[in-house]
Amino acid sequence: MTASGSADQPAVVEQHALVDALVQTSFVTMALLNRLGAEHDLSLTQLRVLAILRDRRLKMTELADYLGLDKSTMTGLVDRAEKRGLLERVRNPTDGRAVDVRISPGGAKLADRLYADVERSLSPMTSTLTRAEQRRLRMLLESMLHRP
Amino acid sequence: MTASGSADQPAVVEQHALVDALVQTSFVTMALLNRLGAEHDLSLTQLRVLAILRDRRLKMTELADYLGLDKSTMTGLVDRAEKRGLLERVRNPTDGRAVDVRISPGGAKLADRLYADVERSLSPMTSTLTRAEQRRLRMLLESMLHRP
DNA sequence: CTAGGTAGTTGGTAGTACGGACTAAAATAG
DNA sequence: CTATTTTAGTCCGTACTACCAACTACCTAG
Numbered sequence: 001m002t003a004s005g006s007a008d009q010p011a012v013v014e015q016h017a018l019v020d021a022l023v024q025t026s027f028v029t030m031a032l033l034n035r036l037g038a039e040h041d042l043s044l045t046q047l048r049v050l051a052i053l054r055d056r057r058l059k060m061t062e063l064a065d066y067l068g069l070d071k072s073t074m075t076g077l078v079d080r081a082e083k084r085g086l087l088e089r090v091r092n093p094t095d096g097r098a099v100d101v102r103i104s105p106g107g108a109k110l111a112d113r114l115y116a117d118v119e120r121s122l123s124p125m126t127s128t129l130t131r132a133e134q135r136r137l138r139m140l141l142e143s144m145l146h147r148p
Numbered sequence: 149m150t151a152s153g154s155a156d157q158p159a160v161v162e163q164h165a166l167v168d169a170l171v172q173t174s175f176v177t178m179a180l181l182n183r184l185g186a187e188h189d190l191s192l193t194q195l196r197v198l199a200i201l202r203d204r205r206l207k208m209t210e211l212a213d214y215l216g217l218d219k220s221t222m223t224g225l226v227d228r229a230e231k232r233g234l235l236e237r238v239r240n241p242t243d244g245r246a247v248d249v250r251i252s253p254g255g256a257k258l259a260d261r262l263y264a265d266v267e268r269s270l271s272p273m274t275s276t277l278t279r280a281e282q283r284r285l286r287m288l289l290e291s292m293l294h295r296p
Numbered sequence: 297c298t299a300g301g302t303a304g305t306t307g308g309t310a311g312t313a314c315g316g317a318c319t320a321a322a323a324t325a326g
Numbered sequence: 327c328t329a330t331t332t333t334a335g336t337c338c339g340t341a342c343t344a345c346c347a348a349c350t351a352c353c354t355a356g
Contacts (some may be wrong), residue, residue: 006214011279014303016276019267020284021289023181026174027196028293031216033171048175060335068179073313075336080311091256095332097321119167125210126166128295131159134166137288141169145176191342208304221344223311228342245303245352 029122036117040110045069046081050103050111057102059092086110176272188258193217194229198251198259205250208239234258239242 029046036045045067052058064071068132077103081087086107092098103111118143126134178192185195193215198212200206208226212219226249229235234255240246251259272280 003259007344009246012281014279014286015267015271015274018286019270021286021293022173022177022270022274023266024293025170025289026177027182029170030175030178045312062334063218069312070314070336072315076312081153092334095322095334099335117169119163122167122170123163125292128292131162133288133291135162137292138162138166138169139287140277140285141173142165143281144273144276144285145169145172145180193343209302217326217343220306221345224343240303242302243342243353247304 028125031114032121033118036114036121039117040114042114045077046086049077049081050086050107050114051103053103054108054111055086057090057100059095059098059100061098063101081107176273180269181266184262184269187265188262190262193225194234195262197225197229198234198255198262199249201235201249202256202259205238205248207243207246207248209246211249229255 016042033047034044037044042050047069049063052063058066060074061071064074067074069077078087078089085103088102088104090100092100092101108121129137171268178179181195181251196215197211200211206214208222209219211226212222215222217225226235226237230237231267233252235252236252238248240248277285
Protein backbone atom coordinates (compact mmCIF):
# COMPACT_ATOMS: atom_id res chain seq x y z
CA MET A 1 0.00 0.00 0.00
CA THR A 2 2.99 2.23 0.30
CA ALA A 3 4.76 0.84 -2.72
CA SER A 4 5.30 3.05 -5.72
CA GLY A 5 2.64 3.39 -8.34
CA SER A 6 -0.28 5.56 -9.31
CA ALA A 7 -2.20 4.61 -6.16
CA ASP A 8 0.52 6.37 -4.22
CA GLN A 9 0.10 9.82 -5.61
CA PRO A 10 -2.74 10.73 -3.27
CA ALA A 11 -0.44 10.00 -0.31
CA VAL A 12 2.15 12.41 -1.63
CA VAL A 13 -0.47 15.03 -2.32
CA GLU A 14 -1.92 14.51 1.13
CA GLN A 15 1.51 14.96 2.67
CA HIS A 16 1.98 18.23 0.78
CA ALA A 17 -1.40 19.50 1.83
CA LEU A 18 -0.86 18.64 5.48
CA VAL A 19 2.53 20.32 5.56
CA ASP A 20 1.05 23.40 3.93
CA ALA A 21 -1.76 23.50 6.45
CA LEU A 22 0.64 23.09 9.37
CA VAL A 23 2.98 25.78 8.14
CA GLN A 24 0.17 28.18 7.36
CA THR A 25 -1.46 27.60 10.74
CA SER A 26 1.86 28.21 12.40
CA PHE A 27 2.41 31.49 10.60
CA VAL A 28 -1.07 32.67 11.47
CA THR A 29 -0.59 31.71 15.10
CA MET A 30 2.83 33.33 15.28
CA ALA A 31 1.56 36.53 13.68
CA LEU A 32 -1.09 36.62 16.34
CA LEU A 33 1.33 36.06 19.19
CA ASN A 34 3.61 38.63 17.68
CA ARG A 35 0.83 41.20 17.58
CA LEU A 36 -0.27 40.51 21.12
CA GLY A 37 3.30 40.72 22.34
CA ALA A 38 3.87 43.97 20.47
CA GLU A 39 0.87 45.49 22.24
CA HIS A 40 2.88 45.14 25.42
CA ASP A 41 6.28 45.82 23.84
CA LEU A 42 7.28 42.21 24.03
CA SER A 43 9.07 40.27 21.33
CA LEU A 44 8.04 36.72 20.57
CA THR A 45 11.08 35.55 22.51
CA GLN A 46 10.23 37.60 25.56
CA LEU A 47 6.70 36.25 25.37
CA ARG A 48 8.10 32.75 25.43
CA VAL A 49 10.34 33.55 28.36
CA LEU A 50 7.37 34.73 30.37
CA ALA A 51 5.41 31.63 29.39
CA ILE A 52 8.25 29.31 30.33
CA LEU A 53 9.00 30.97 33.65
CA ARG A 54 5.35 31.07 34.57
CA ASP A 55 5.66 27.93 36.62
CA ARG A 56 9.41 27.37 36.78
CA ARG A 57 12.60 28.98 37.92
CA LEU A 58 15.55 28.27 35.66
CA LYS A 59 19.23 29.00 35.36
CA MET A 60 20.28 31.21 32.45
CA THR A 61 21.67 28.27 30.53
CA GLU A 62 18.58 26.14 31.07
CA LEU A 63 16.46 28.98 29.79
CA ALA A 64 18.71 29.30 26.76
CA ASP A 65 18.27 25.58 26.12
CA TYR A 66 14.49 25.82 26.35
CA LEU A 67 14.53 28.61 23.80
CA GLY A 68 17.20 27.11 21.58
CA LEU A 69 19.33 30.24 21.91
CA ASP A 70 22.92 30.90 22.79
CA LYS A 71 23.58 31.76 26.41
CA SER A 72 25.15 35.05 25.36
CA THR A 73 21.80 36.04 23.90
CA MET A 74 20.11 35.48 27.25
CA THR A 75 22.09 38.15 29.02
CA GLY A 76 20.58 41.02 27.06
CA LEU A 77 17.16 39.41 26.96
CA VAL A 78 17.01 39.00 30.72
CA ASP A 79 18.64 42.40 31.24
CA ARG A 80 15.89 44.18 29.41
CA ALA A 81 13.09 42.18 31.00
CA GLU A 82 14.62 42.70 34.42
CA LYS A 83 14.90 46.44 33.85
CA ARG A 84 11.21 46.45 33.06
CA GLY A 85 10.45 44.58 36.25
CA LEU A 86 9.19 41.43 34.55
CA LEU A 87 11.92 39.07 35.70
CA GLU A 88 14.33 38.80 38.59
CA ARG A 89 17.84 37.40 38.75
CA VAL A 90 18.44 35.36 41.87
CA ARG A 91 21.68 33.89 43.12
CA ASN A 92 21.56 30.11 42.77
CA PRO A 93 21.85 28.69 46.28
CA THR A 94 23.94 25.65 45.42
CA ASP A 95 26.11 26.85 42.52
CA GLY A 96 27.99 30.09 42.91
CA ARG A 97 28.45 30.55 39.18
CA ALA A 98 24.83 30.07 38.26
CA VAL A 99 22.11 32.69 38.14
CA ASP A 100 18.48 31.69 38.52
CA VAL A 101 15.86 33.64 36.67
CA ARG A 102 12.31 33.82 37.96
CA ILE A 103 9.25 35.75 36.99
CA SER A 104 8.37 38.75 39.14
CA PRO A 105 4.86 39.43 40.46
CA GLY A 106 4.45 42.06 37.74
CA GLY A 107 5.70 39.64 35.11
CA ALA A 108 3.33 36.95 36.31
CA LYS A 109 0.42 39.36 36.08
CA LEU A 110 1.38 40.28 32.52
CA ALA A 111 1.82 36.62 31.62
CA ASP A 112 -1.66 35.81 32.92
CA ARG A 113 -3.12 38.63 30.97
CA LEU A 114 -1.31 37.60 27.79
CA TYR A 115 -2.46 34.05 28.18
CA ALA A 116 -6.06 35.22 28.35
CA ASP A 117 -5.45 37.47 25.34
CA VAL A 118 -4.04 34.60 23.34
CA GLU A 119 -7.09 32.54 24.02
CA ARG A 120 -9.40 35.38 23.12
CA SER A 121 -7.49 36.10 19.93
CA LEU A 122 -7.41 32.51 18.79
CA SER A 123 -11.05 31.91 19.55
CA PRO A 124 -12.36 33.39 16.29
CA MET A 125 -10.34 30.67 14.61
CA THR A 126 -10.93 27.80 17.00
CA SER A 127 -14.61 28.50 17.39
CA THR A 128 -15.25 27.86 13.73
CA LEU A 129 -14.99 24.24 14.80
CA THR A 130 -17.59 22.34 16.74
CA ARG A 131 -16.63 21.20 20.18
CA ALA A 132 -16.15 17.66 18.95
CA GLU A 133 -13.88 18.91 16.17
CA GLN A 134 -11.88 21.00 18.61
CA ARG A 135 -11.37 17.94 20.74
CA ARG A 136 -10.36 15.87 17.76
CA LEU A 137 -7.93 18.52 16.53
CA ARG A 138 -6.38 18.88 19.95
CA MET A 139 -5.88 15.16 20.24
CA LEU A 140 -4.32 14.90 16.80
CA LEU A 141 -1.92 17.75 17.53
CA GLU A 142 -1.01 16.31 20.90
CA SER A 143 -0.31 12.89 19.53
CA MET A 144 1.95 14.47 16.91
CA LEU A 145 3.75 16.51 19.52
CA HIS A 146 4.21 13.89 22.16
CA ARG A 147 4.80 10.73 20.22
CA PRO A 148 7.99 11.37 18.27
CA MET B 149 -25.25 23.87 26.83
CA THR B 150 -23.05 26.89 26.83
CA ALA B 151 -24.63 28.46 29.89
CA SER B 152 -22.59 28.80 33.06
CA GLY B 153 -22.39 25.92 35.48
CA SER B 154 -20.21 23.01 36.38
CA ALA B 155 -21.02 21.28 33.11
CA ASP B 156 -19.16 24.08 31.39
CA GLN B 157 -15.79 23.55 32.88
CA PRO B 158 -14.79 20.87 30.37
CA ALA B 159 -15.42 23.36 27.54
CA VAL B 160 -13.07 25.88 29.11
CA VAL B 161 -10.49 23.21 29.77
CA GLU B 162 -10.85 21.97 26.23
CA GLN B 163 -10.33 25.49 24.89
CA HIS B 164 -7.16 25.85 26.99
CA ALA B 165 -5.83 22.53 25.83
CA LEU B 166 -6.48 23.28 22.16
CA VAL B 167 -4.81 26.68 22.39
CA ASP B 168 -1.82 25.09 24.09
CA ALA B 169 -1.57 22.44 21.40
CA LEU B 170 -1.83 25.00 18.62
CA VAL B 171 0.79 27.27 20.13
CA GLN B 172 3.15 24.41 20.86
CA THR B 173 2.76 22.99 17.38
CA SER B 174 3.46 26.41 15.95
CA PHE B 175 6.62 26.85 17.96
CA VAL B 176 7.86 23.42 16.96
CA THR B 177 7.12 24.12 13.31
CA MET B 178 8.72 27.54 13.44
CA ALA B 179 11.82 26.19 15.15
CA LEU B 180 12.09 23.69 12.35
CA LEU B 181 11.71 26.28 9.61
CA ASN B 182 14.18 28.46 11.42
CA ARG B 183 16.72 25.67 11.54
CA LEU B 184 16.27 24.78 7.88
CA GLY B 185 16.58 28.42 6.91
CA ALA B 186 19.71 28.84 9.01
CA GLU B 187 21.31 25.94 7.17
CA HIS B 188 21.19 28.13 4.09
CA ASP B 189 21.78 31.42 5.90
CA LEU B 190 18.18 32.45 5.54
CA SER B 191 16.09 34.10 8.20
CA LEU B 192 12.50 33.05 8.67
CA THR B 193 11.44 36.19 6.85
CA GLN B 194 13.70 35.51 3.89
CA LEU B 195 12.32 31.99 3.80
CA ARG B 196 8.83 33.39 3.60
CA VAL B 197 9.83 35.80 0.86
CA LEU B 198 11.13 32.94 -1.25
CA ALA B 199 7.96 30.95 -0.57
CA ILE B 200 5.71 33.87 -1.49
CA LEU B 201 7.59 34.78 -4.65
CA ARG B 202 7.73 31.20 -5.79
CA ASP B 203 4.71 31.65 -8.00
CA ARG B 204 4.21 35.41 -7.99
CA ARG B 205 5.90 38.64 -8.84
CA LEU B 206 5.04 41.46 -6.48
CA LYS B 207 5.77 45.11 -5.89
CA MET B 208 7.77 45.95 -2.80
CA THR B 209 4.73 47.25 -0.99
CA GLU B 210 2.63 44.24 -1.83
CA LEU B 211 5.36 42.02 -0.51
CA ALA B 212 5.49 44.07 2.68
CA ASP B 213 1.74 43.65 3.06
CA TYR B 214 1.98 39.89 2.62
CA LEU B 215 4.60 39.75 5.35
CA GLY B 216 2.97 42.30 7.61
CA LEU B 217 6.11 44.42 7.59
CA ASP B 218 6.87 48.03 6.95
CA LYS B 219 7.95 48.87 3.41
CA SER B 220 11.19 50.34 4.72
CA THR B 221 12.04 46.92 6.10
CA MET B 222 11.69 45.43 2.66
CA THR B 223 14.47 47.52 1.17
CA GLY B 224 17.22 45.89 3.21
CA LEU B 225 15.62 42.47 2.99
CA VAL B 226 15.44 42.55 -0.78
CA ASP B 227 18.86 44.21 -1.00
CA ARG B 228 20.55 41.34 0.78
CA ALA B 229 18.61 38.67 -1.09
CA GLU B 230 19.36 40.37 -4.37
CA LYS B 231 23.05 40.60 -3.54
CA ARG B 232 23.00 36.86 -2.97
CA GLY B 233 21.33 36.30 -6.31
CA LEU B 234 18.09 34.96 -4.90
CA LEU B 235 15.82 37.77 -6.03
CA GLU B 236 15.74 40.34 -8.78
CA ARG B 237 14.38 43.85 -8.83
CA VAL B 238 12.56 44.65 -12.03
CA ARG B 239 11.18 47.96 -13.18
CA ASN B 240 7.40 47.87 -13.10
CA PRO B 241 6.25 48.40 -16.68
CA THR B 242 3.19 50.51 -15.91
CA ASP B 243 4.21 52.46 -12.82
CA GLY B 244 7.49 54.31 -12.84
CA ARG B 245 7.66 54.50 -9.04
CA ALA B 246 7.08 50.85 -8.41
CA VAL B 247 9.65 48.09 -8.29
CA ASP B 248 8.65 44.52 -8.92
CA VAL B 249 10.47 41.78 -7.12
CA ARG B 250 10.72 38.33 -8.58
CA ILE B 251 12.58 35.21 -7.66
CA SER B 252 15.70 34.42 -9.67
CA PRO B 253 16.47 30.99 -11.12
CA GLY B 254 18.90 30.41 -8.25
CA GLY B 255 16.33 31.51 -5.72
CA ALA B 256 13.72 29.23 -7.22
CA LYS B 257 16.11 26.33 -7.01
CA LEU B 258 16.79 27.06 -3.36
CA ALA B 259 13.09 27.46 -2.67
CA ASP B 260 12.34 24.08 -4.21
CA ARG B 261 15.04 22.49 -2.17
CA LEU B 262 13.81 24.11 1.02
CA TYR B 263 10.28 23.01 0.34
CA ALA B 264 11.44 19.44 0.06
CA ASP B 265 13.50 19.86 3.22
CA VAL B 266 10.52 21.16 5.12
CA GLU B 267 8.51 18.14 4.15
CA ARG B 268 11.28 15.78 5.09
CA SER B 269 11.80 17.51 8.41
CA LEU B 270 8.16 17.53 9.33
CA SER B 271 7.63 13.94 8.33
CA PRO B 272 8.89 12.44 11.60
CA MET B 273 6.07 14.35 13.21
CA THR B 274 3.36 13.91 10.64
CA SER B 275 4.09 10.27 10.06
CA THR B 276 3.24 9.39 13.63
CA LEU B 277 -0.32 9.72 12.36
CA THR B 278 -2.10 7.25 10.16
CA ARG B 279 -3.05 8.41 6.73
CA ALA B 280 -6.65 8.82 7.78
CA GLU B 281 -5.56 10.91 10.74
CA GLN B 282 -3.35 13.06 8.54
CA ARG B 283 -6.27 13.69 6.28
CA ARG B 284 -8.53 14.54 9.20
CA LEU B 285 -5.95 16.88 10.72
CA ARG B 286 -5.39 18.63 7.43
CA MET B 287 -9.11 19.15 6.97
CA LEU B 288 -9.56 20.51 10.47
CA LEU B 289 -6.69 22.94 10.03
CA GLU B 290 -7.93 24.04 6.64
CA SER B 291 -11.43 24.66 7.85
CA MET B 292 -10.00 26.76 10.69
CA LEU B 293 -7.82 28.71 8.29
CA HIS B 294 -10.26 29.33 5.52
CA ARG B 295 -13.57 29.82 7.28
CA PRO B 296 -13.04 32.90 9.45
C1' DC C 297 -0.32 72.44 -14.83
C1' DT C 298 -0.21 72.30 -10.08
C1' DA C 299 -1.50 69.95 -5.47
C1' DG C 300 -1.70 65.96 -3.23
C1' DG C 301 -0.97 61.21 -2.84
C1' DT C 302 1.88 56.91 -3.55
C1' DA C 303 6.35 53.90 -4.12
C1' DG C 304 10.56 53.19 -2.64
C1' DT C 305 14.96 54.51 -0.37
C1' DT C 306 17.76 56.49 3.31
C1' DG C 307 19.17 57.39 8.02
C1' DG C 308 18.62 56.79 12.83
C1' DT C 309 17.41 53.81 16.73
C1' DA C 310 16.39 49.63 19.37
C1' DG C 311 16.17 44.78 19.74
C1' DT C 312 17.70 39.99 18.50
C1' DA C 313 21.17 36.72 17.93
C1' DC C 314 25.75 34.85 17.32
C1' DG C 315 30.72 33.80 18.18
C1' DG C 316 34.81 34.64 20.78
C1' DA C 317 37.27 36.39 24.74
C1' DC C 318 37.09 36.82 29.55
C1' DT C 319 36.13 36.10 34.87
C1' DA C 320 34.55 33.52 38.67
C1' DA C 321 33.35 29.36 40.51
C1' DA C 322 32.88 24.43 40.43
C1' DA C 323 34.55 19.71 39.45
C1' DT C 324 38.15 16.59 38.56
C1' DA C 325 42.97 14.85 38.48
C1' DG C 326 47.03 13.90 40.48
C1' DC D 327 44.98 19.43 48.97
C1' DT D 328 46.66 21.94 45.14
C1' DA D 329 46.66 22.25 39.86
C1' DT D 330 44.09 21.84 35.88
C1' DT D 331 40.02 21.67 33.33
C1' DT D 332 35.25 22.54 32.76
C1' DT D 333 31.18 25.25 33.34
C1' DA D 334 28.13 29.64 34.03
C1' DG D 335 27.51 33.94 32.89
C1' DT D 336 28.93 38.39 31.00
C1' DC D 337 31.00 41.57 27.63
C1' DC D 338 32.37 43.00 23.08
C1' DG D 339 31.93 43.33 18.19
C1' DT D 340 29.20 42.26 14.20
C1' DA D 341 25.17 41.42 11.25
C1' DC D 342 20.35 41.37 10.58
C1' DT D 343 15.49 42.65 11.57
C1' DA D 344 12.20 46.10 12.10
C1' DC D 345 10.31 50.51 12.94
C1' DC D 346 9.61 55.60 12.22
C1' DA D 347 10.41 59.93 10.00
C1' DA D 348 12.24 62.40 6.26
C1' DC D 349 13.09 62.56 1.46
C1' DT D 350 12.88 61.89 -3.85
C1' DA D 351 10.59 60.46 -7.92
C1' DC D 352 6.56 59.72 -10.02
C1' DC D 353 1.69 59.35 -10.76
C1' DT D 354 -3.19 61.24 -10.54
C1' DA D 355 -7.00 64.61 -9.86
C1' DG D 356 -8.75 68.98 -9.98
